[in-house]
Amino acid sequence: xxxxxxxxxxxxxxxxxxxxxxxxxxxxxxxxxxxxxxxxxxxxxxxxxxxxxxxxxxxxxxxxxxxxxxxxxx
Numbered sequence: 001x002x003x004x005x006x007x008x009x010x011x012x013x014x015x016x017x018x019x020x021x022x023x024x025x026x027x028x029x030x031x032x033x034x035x036x037x038x039x040x041x042x043x044x045x046x047x048x049x050x051x052x053x054x055x056x057x058x059x060x061x062x063x064x065x066x067x068x069x070x071x072x073x074x
Contacts, residue, residue: 002023002024002056002057002060003057003060003061004060004061004062004063005021005024005026005044005056005060005061005062005063006021006022006023006063006064006065007019007020007021007022007026007040007062007063007064007065008020008022008064008065008066008067009033009036009064009065009066009067010066010067011067011069012029015031016029016030016031016036017029017030017031017032017033017035017036018036019036019037019039019040019043019064024047024056025047026040026043026044026047027043028040028042028043037064040062040064041062044056044060044062048060
């Protein structure tokens with residue numbers, strides 16, 4: 001049973017942040033980073049409630065990796 005769910009956050013189209021779970025089918029987004037993180041928490045809770053198999057602890061921790069693009073100097 002998983003106690004930690006890992007997400008990768010990247011920049012999407014139109015300035016949105018996209019969060020994708022590494023080993024679970026959970027994807028969400030948010031206009032701001034705070035919105036994205038809030039949506040991740042909600043998506044994890046929904047996944048736990050809807051999942052028939054017991055694959056996640058009922059109170060998991062969430063671990064984020066964030067992709068930050070390097071801007072070149074012009």
